[in-house]
Amino acid sequence: MADMTYLLSFIAVAAIATFATRVIPFVFFERHTEHPLIKHLGRYLPAAVMALLATVFLTRSGNWNAAVPGLDAVLPGLLVVAIHLWRRNALLSIAAGTAAYMTIQQTGFLAGF
Amino acid sequence: MNQSVFRLTLPILFGYIPLGMAFGVLFATQLDYPWWAAPLMGVLIYAGAGQILAVSLLAVGAGMVEVFVAMFVLNARHLFYGLSLLGQFRGAGWRKAYLIFGLTDETYSLLTSRPRGPDRHHEQEVDFRITGFNQCYWVIGCAIGALLGDNVAFDSTGIEFALVALFIVLTIEQYKALKDGFPLWTGAAAAGIAMLMLSPSHQLIGAIVIVTAVLLVHYRRLKDTGATEGANHG
Numbered sequence: 289m290a291d292m293t294y295l296l297s298f299i300a301v302a303a304i305a306t307f308a309t310r311v312i313p314f315v316f317f318e319r320h321t322e323h324p325l326i327k328h329l330g331r332y333l334p335a336a337v338m339a340l341l342a343t344v345f346l347t348r349s350g351n352w353n354a355a356v357p358g359l360d361a362v363l364p365g366l367l368v369v370a371i372h373l374w375r376r377n378a379l380l381s382i383a384a385g386t387a388a389y390m391t392i393q394q395t396g397f398l399a400g401f
Numbered sequence: 402m403n404q405s406v407f408r409l410t411l412p413i414l415f416g417y418i419p420l421g422m423a424f425g426v427l428f429a430t431q432l433d434y435p436w437w438a439a440p441l442m443g444v445l446i447y448a449g450a451g452q453i454l455a456v457s458l459l460a461v462g463a464g465m466v467e468v469f470v471a472m473f474v475l476n477a478r479h480l481f482y483g484l485s486l487l488g489q490f491r492g493a494g495w496r497k498a499y500l501i502f503g504l505t506d507e508t509y510s511l512l513t514s515r516p517r518g519p520d521r522h523h524e525q526e527v528d529f530r531i532t533g534f535n536q537c538y539w540v541i542g543c544a545i546g547a548l549l550g551d552n553v554a555f556d557s558t559g560i561e562f563a564l565v566a567l568f569i570v571l572t573i574e575q576y577k578a579l580k581d582g583f584p585l586w587t588g589a590a591a592a593g594i595a596m597l598m599l600s601p602s603h604q605l606i607g608a609i610v611i612v613t614a615v616l617l618v619h620y621r622r623l624k625d626t627g628a629t630e631g632a633n634h635g
Contacts, residue, residue, distance in 0.1 A: 313483030
């Protein structure tokens, strides 16, 4: 049987470290909520982070050694954009893109490209 | 209201259950610990990449200082999320601690992208429920994965693309709300630079540091040119 004391202290330390990354801004900047710089970040940071996450995760979803690098992820990604601009229904866009990606990955029908 | 919150979190469900399961399977197959430690980590740590890293740290019996530093550095991007939510979480009372605890990439994305009414207290309660739903999906995923271990046989390959699609949709929504492409191009360019220059585990934090630095310069410039803060300059 593995060492339970080690496991539980491990989980406790990992939990504290992770929570620290989330709580620190609230501890140190709480009194500066009205500062124009904080408002500036509040206005622009979410949009920038969203584009950044979309770019990184989309890139990681693709096979960049294929004949057309990344096509297996970029194609479903473009489908999400097109359907979302067309209907602006988040669930529909996400379901369509995910279904397309799953089909491509499971059937491998883009493998020849 | 709960139903609309559930609908809002559906993409997270499709992303978190398979990813949580991936962690659970990894935990069960790599380590000789009881299965319930996997969902326990989902409850107390609640960080996808962090928990997957934790499996390899547990496997080598890493020391506590090493564990703290590794988890802090890997999750350091969360430091920047709070900055844009300081006002939004203000006065949330007892819910605030949990709202802060539950700030994953995906929860941050939902909380900063959804439209908000004038009733702050109500909106904070919705935020609280979104956070709670999301963590439930994650913990359930961790538990199923650890219980099934190697015996996971269904083909859900690729379903985690739901999270990629969610980020794409939210990027479009952010653009429509802001009517300013500048932060989007900055974010995408920063991601590109970070992916070219950094190892995978440092790419997210690297990109967020670049984005924040650019926004600081942007802020200084607006101030120097005398543009009023909050003005639309799209």
